[in-house]
Amino acid sequence: GKTPLSWAVMNEYDAVVRHSIERNDLDANAKDNEYGQTLLSWAAQHGREVIVRLLIERDDGGVNVKDFMCS
Numbered sequence: 001g002k003t004p005l006s007w008a009v010m011n012e013y014d015a016v017v018r019h020s021i022e023r024n025d026l027d028a029n030a031k032d033n034e035y036g037q038t039l040l041s042w043a044a045q046h047g048r049e050v051i052v053r054l055l056i057e058r059d060d061g062g063v064n065v066k067d068f069m070c071s
Contacts, residue, residue: 002032006042009051021054028058 005026008016020026021039031038043051 002034003030003039005039006032006037009039009042009048010046012048014048014050017048017051018054021051021058028055 002010005017005020008020021028028040029038032042037045040052040055042048043055
């Protein structure tokens, strides 16, 4: 299914998402098991501009990672 973090992105739990994104042990390119989407894909799809920017600023933000939405 969806990861807890992708669920938090979709449901606008910005504080949880921001805290998680700032952690060094987060795999920003991880895909959920339900749709194969990355956090960046979920954030962009749901109009989460601040989260998209935070993910892009990370070295591993998933900008070049493909998921089912753009394979």
